[in-house]
Amino acid sequence: xxxxxxxxxxxxxxxxxxxxxxxxxxxxxxxxxxxxxxxxxxxxxxxxxxxxxxxxxxxxxxxxxxxxxxxxxxxxxxxxxxxxxxxxxxxxxxxxxxxxxxxxxxxxxxxxxxxxxxxxxxxxxxxxxxxxxxxxxxxxxxxxxxxxxxxxxxxxxxxxxxxxxxxxxxxxxxxxxxxxxxxxxxxxxxxxxxxxxxxxxxxxxxxxxxxxxxxxxxxxxxxxxxxxxxxxxxxxxxxxxxxxxxxxxxxxxxxxxxxxxxxxxxxxxxxxxxxxxxxxxxxxxxxxxxxxxxxxxxxxxxxxxxxxxxxxxxxxxxxxxxxxxxxxxxxxxxxxxxxxxxxxxxxxxxxxxxxxxxxxxxxxxxxxxxxxxxxxxxxxxxxxxxxxxxxxxxxxxxxxxxxxxxxxxxxxxxxxxxxxxxxxxxxxxxxxx
Amino acid sequence: xxxxxxxxxxxxxxxxxxxxxxxxxxxxxxxxxxxxxxxxxxxxxxxxxxxxxxxxxxxxxxxxxxxxxxxxxxxxxxxxxxxxxxxxxxxxxxxxxxxxxxxxxxxxxxxxxxxxxxxxxxxxxxxxxxxxxxxxxxxxxxxxxxxxxxxxxxxxxxxxxxxxxxxxxxxxxxxxxxxxxxxxxxxxxxxxxxxxxxxxxxxxxxxxxxxxxxxxxxxxxxxxxxxxxxxxxxxxxxxxxxxxxxxxxxxxxxxxxxxxxxxxxxxxxxxxxxxxxxxxxxxxxxxxxxxxxxxxxxxxxxxxxxxxxxxxxxxxxxxxxxxxxxxxxxxxxxxxxxxxxxxxxxxxxxxxxxxxxxxxxxxxxxxxxxxxxxxxxxxxxxxxxxxxxxxxxxxxxxxxxxxxxxxxxxxxxxxxxxxxxxxxxxxxxxxxx
Numbered sequence: 001x002x003x004x005x006x007x008x009x010x011x012x013x014x015x016x017x018x019x020x021x022x023x024x025x026x027x028x029x030x031x032x033x034x035x036x037x038x039x040x041x042x043x044x045x046x047x048x049x050x051x052x053x054x055x056x057x058x059x060x061x062x063x064x065x066x067x068x069x070x071x072x073x074x075x076x077x078x079x080x081x082x083x084x085x086x087x088x089x090x091x092x093x094x095x096x097x098x099x100x101x102x103x104x105x106x107x108x109x110x111x112x113x114x115x116x117x118x119x120x121x122x123x124x125x126x127x128x129x130x131x132x133x134x135x136x137x138x139x140x141x142x143x144x145x146x147x148x149x150x151x152x153x154x155x156x157x158x159x160x161x162x163x164x165x166x167x168x169x170x171x172x173x174x175x176x177x178x179x180x181x182x183x184x185x186x187x188x189x190x191x192x193x194x195x196x197x198x199x200x201x202x203x204x205x206x207x208x209x210x211x212x213x214x215x216x217x218x219x220x221x222x223x224x225x226x227x228x229x230x231x232x233x234x235x236x237x238x239x240x241x242x243x244x245x246x247x248x249x250x251x252x253x254x255x256x257x258x259x260x261x262x263x264x265x266x267x268x269x270x271x272x273x274x275x276x277x278x279x280x281x282x283x284x285x286x287x288x289x290x291x292x293x294x295x296x297x298x299x300x301x302x303x304x305x306x307x308x309x310x311x312x313x314x315x316x317x318x319x320x321x322x323x324x325x326x327x328x329x330x331x332x333x334x335x336x337x338x339x340x341x342x343x344x345x346x347x348x349x350x351x352x353x354x355x356x357x358x359x360x361x362x363x364x365x366x367x368x369x370x371x372x373x374x375x376x377x378x379x380x381x382x383x384x385x386x387x388x389x390x391x392x393x394x395x396x397x398x399x400x401x402x403x404x405x406x407x408x409x410x411x412x413x414x415x416x417x418x419x420x421x422x423x424x425x426x427x428x429x430x431x432x433x
Numbered sequence: 434x435x436x437x438x439x440x441x442x443x444x445x446x447x448x449x450x451x452x453x454x455x456x457x458x459x460x461x462x463x464x465x466x467x468x469x470x471x472x473x474x475x476x477x478x479x480x481x482x483x484x485x486x487x488x489x490x491x492x493x494x495x496x497x498x499x500x501x502x503x504x505x506x507x508x509x510x511x512x513x514x515x516x517x518x519x520x521x522x523x524x525x526x527x528x529x530x531x532x533x534x535x536x537x538x539x540x541x542x543x544x545x546x547x548x549x550x551x552x553x554x555x556x557x558x559x560x561x562x563x564x565x566x567x568x569x570x571x572x573x574x575x576x577x578x579x580x581x582x583x584x585x586x587x588x589x590x591x592x593x594x595x596x597x598x599x600x601x602x603x604x605x606x607x608x609x610x611x612x613x614x615x616x617x618x619x620x621x622x623x624x625x626x627x628x629x630x631x632x633x634x635x636x637x638x639x640x641x642x643x644x645x646x647x648x649x650x651x652x653x654x655x656x657x658x659x660x661x662x663x664x665x666x667x668x669x670x671x672x673x674x675x676x677x678x679x680x681x682x683x684x685x686x687x688x689x690x691x692x693x694x695x696x697x698x699x700x701x702x703x704x705x706x707x708x709x710x711x712x713x714x715x716x717x718x719x720x721x722x723x724x725x726x727x728x729x730x731x732x733x734x735x736x737x738x739x740x741x742x743x744x745x746x747x748x749x750x751x752x753x754x755x756x757x758x759x760x761x762x763x764x765x766x767x768x769x770x771x772x773x774x775x776x777x778x779x780x781x782x783x784x785x786x787x788x789x790x791x792x793x794x795x796x797x798x799x800x801x802x803x804x805x806x807x808x809x810x811x812x813x814x815x816x817x818x819x820x821x822x823x824x825x826x827x828x829x830x831x832x833x834x835x836x837x838x839x840x841x842x843x844x845x846x847x848x849x850x851x852x853x854x855x856x857x858x859x860x861x862x863x864x865x866x
Contacts, residue, residue, distance in 0.1 A: 067789030067797065096785055098814060143782035144815055257789055335768070335853075336861055343862025349576030352529050356500030356690055364500065381531055382577055420768075421862075422855040428769060429776030429854070 022190045022295075024172040024203050028226045029054055029266025032171050033163040034178040037155035039091035039141075039148055045178035047152060048088045049159050050222070051116065053124065055082030055134070056264040059235035061242055063259035070094045070101035070147070071137035072260065074109070078133045081231060084116060085130075086222065086264065088138035088179045089152060090207075093218065095143040095257040104149040109135040111153060115160050138260050140207060140218040141181055176205040179220060182427070183207050183303055189295035191288035196281045198271035200227040204292045208300030218256040221246060221296055223263040227285060228271050236277045237289055238263050245293035248325075249301045249416045250332045263289075301416045306423030309341050312401045312416055319409040323360045327404060328415030330358035338420035341400055346391035348376045355404060366407035371400070379407075455623045455728075457605040457636050461659045462487055462699025465604050466596040467611040470588035472524035472574075472581055478611035480585060481521045482592050483655070484549065486557065488515035488567070489697040492668035494675055496692035503527045503534035503580070504570035505691060507542070511566045514664060517549060518563075519655065519695065521571035521612045522585060523640075528690040529577040537582040542568040544586060548593050571653050571693055573614055573640060609638040612653060615860060616640050618736050622728035624721035629714045631704035633660040637725045641733030652689070652733055654679060656696040656725060660718060661704050669710045670722055671696050678726035681758075682734045682849045683765045696722075734849045739856030742774050745834045745849055752842040756793045760837060761848030763791035771853035774833055779824035781809045788837060799840035804833070 031051040039046040062072050071094050087108070094101045109132035120127035139147075164171055176186030187206040192199060206221040229237070238261065246261055274282050302310050313331050318324040331337055331354040340347035348369055355362065369377040372394045376386055394400075464484040472479040495505050504527050520541070527534045542565035553560035572580075597604055609619030620639040625632060639654040662670070671694065679694055707715050735743045746764050751757040764770055764787040773780035781802055788795065802810040805827045809819055827833075 065789035067785055339858050339861035352500055352576055356498035422858045425772050425855045428772035
């Protein structure tokens with residue numbers, strides 16, 4: 001599409017990793033393999049394994065839907081400090097598949113842990129026994145169809161045989177491709193940072209809104225680091241940093257049964273021990289983790305179904321961050337706002353409508369609205385020099401920024417979304433025809 | 434489109450008024466006039482007056498948006514027991530127009546009350562003085578544009594000159610047409626019923642189309658009756674009956690700054706006095722009012738922007754009506770559900786998704802889902818004999834019914850919505866161009 005993503009995704013910190021293309025290479029302690037289990041009919045890759053041969057600390061955040069997939073139920077039931085593998089399949093969500101779906105996870109975990117234990121004996125000097133409870137699963141795709149247990153089981157040996165202990169950008173990209181549904185692009189991001197004097201890596205891959213029949217948009221995001229960080233700190237870092245990244249994006253306001261964001265730490269870096277997230281040594285890591293998550297979250301939005309615009313909504317100076325978030329999502333999820341932007345129409349009246357319907361108390365005499373650098377409403381009034389043709393020109397950009405300034409508090413929140421195009425309807429309605 | 438609306442809108446009570454076409458004629462005490470004030474550039478009618486020459490009791494429900502239009506602020510500030518006129522304009526919402534917008538209402542009310550007082554002296558045996566506070570306004574159209582006060586003011590004399598004291602179906606239809614925005618059809622409904630032994634009429638007109646969301650009043654809907662009912666009873670009847678009619682519909686989850694549902698009672702019928710809504714004499718009226726409101730609410734949904742399907746969502750046997758309503762709206766507002774139905778895809782997975790994202794606690798082993806008469810999920814499991822091609826055929830119907838049975842309580846709620854088509858995007862991306 002010839003869009004310049006550089007400014008959109010560039011790291012604020014690491015100039016070396018700027019732009020759309022980030023060069024992910026090797027992270028100590030992570031091994032990867034990707035194969036086709038023929039879950040699609042076109043022999044594309046659809047099954048990915050991440051193998052942590054010496055185990056990994058970990059933390060995950062899952063969908064808040066009250067109906068969750070069987071793999072997420074499985075993951076939530078495991079309580080081990082270390083995990084040894086994450087296995088991701090696409091094409092089938094293993095959701096609404098009942099006891100049989102759960103048992104598929106159990107049987108696959110048993111098989112994989114057994115095979116990996118054998119692998120340990122072959123390859124490692126200090127082989128350990130890997131338990132089925134130390135295997136996690138990510139699933140995305142069709143809801144309600146029988147989980148393709150047999151097909152996946154049949155391909156586990158090949159998947160494990162091809163495990164690479166050393167990665168490069170091709171292997172990471174192949175893994176990101178192997179978990180896509182109708183994403184149009186693989187989504188990868190990385191940062192390097194310091195914990196004390198030790199340099200560590202943070203790599204991440206994600207998939208976003210995709211569609212396979214009967215369609216669900218699912219977000220899977222997996223972060224890998226060689227840092228040495230205990231589980232409880234990982235959990236706190238993850239929850240803190242998804243709040244303004246993966247929890248700040250919306251494509252179509254729908255929530256999947258399978259959403260999963262995880263972080264895995266292989267402990268291979270020689271960094272000093274971290275005891276709390278207020279430890280100063282973790283600040284750089286914290287910031288970099290946010291950067292990786294934000295980068296991936298933005299890529300998910302930019303690749304949202306039918307998206308033709310990337311929209312950033314800054315809601316500023318509210319009483320609370322919750323208020324700012326509520327207003328931001330009210331704007332971001334409004335079909336009337338999203339269609340106006342698709343039509344390159346600076347229809348600020350619809351922004352006003354969306355602020356109003358959010359239910360958050362505001363002081364109209366303090367409300368200001370900007371599209372990009374263009375002031376439209378100042379202190380509750382349309383500015384006198386407002387020239388719609390100038391703002392209309394601004395709306396032709398790919399990246400649209402909307403600023404809503406409430407002027408009644410000190411809390412702000414930024415939300416990211418895409419526009420609503422005919423293509424969205426096409427993808428989601430006309431799939432069968 | 435050759436759609437048979439008969440079953441959709443038919444009155445359960447009055448066989449004589451069945452079907453899409455209801456023959457509204459005269460209601461004692463209501464006079465109507467409709468003109469073009471050239472608010473659009475094509476000289477269509479855009480200004481309507483309802484004149485109650487002997488006054489009318491009244492009650493209104495307004496938008497719950499925190500940002501409300503200036504006409505609604507005006508209406509809320511008036512406290513008279515009787516109103517003498519409702520003036521409705523389209524094309525401009527008089528929202529976000531500030532003090533000047535409010536002053537326009539005030540000046541128009543002064544002008545209209547003066548002119549109507551003159552009219553009283555000319556036409557009536559017992560002329561009375563009408564106050565500016567006894568004039569109410571309905572406005573709909575674009576938000577934020579300067580209110581076209583001069584154009585409307587200039588056309589008030591013509592509007593009043595053409596007032597008809599006796600109506601017929603043409604006059605009612607012209608009034609309904611005169612307040613349309615992107616509606617494709619005028620919306621009218623009527624019932625006749627009894628209060629004690631007195632026959633009374635309930636007529637209603639509405640406009641809808643965009644920004645249709647529940648929570649209090651929605652769109653513009655005006656009900657007229659010749660019954661003799663005091664303001665407090667009218668208010669209770671109105672609030673009670675919009676909860677499962679105008680508050681049960683959604684088109685695109687957006688809420689307007691201008692929503693207004695009002696009832697006007699001219700007291701011309703000779704019915705016995707009503708002192709409370711638990712008075713048995715009012716039961717038939719109560720039921721008929723619900724029927725008129727439901728009829729109009731359904732018409733608003735059926736004419737939702739770009740709608741190609743009318744969708745009824747019955748959520749049954751929940752712990753509370755609030756739960757049933759939350760699940761119903763989660764399904765009705767889901768873009769993925771709405772696009773699937775547009776594509777005639779029996780995508781029950783998206784129904785499951787929408788139930789899950791509603792956040793309402795459910796017992797999955799008791800969940801059942803039906804599309805029309807076709808059982809799909811029973812007790813939390815896809816039924817064994819499920820044949821997608823049969824349900825696919827059902828999806829070709831214009832009217833689609835979805836039943837979600839939770840089986841954990843006794844409360845139910847029915848929500849009405851339409852599908853999401855490319856035409857919706859077209860209409861809303863190009864609204865102002």
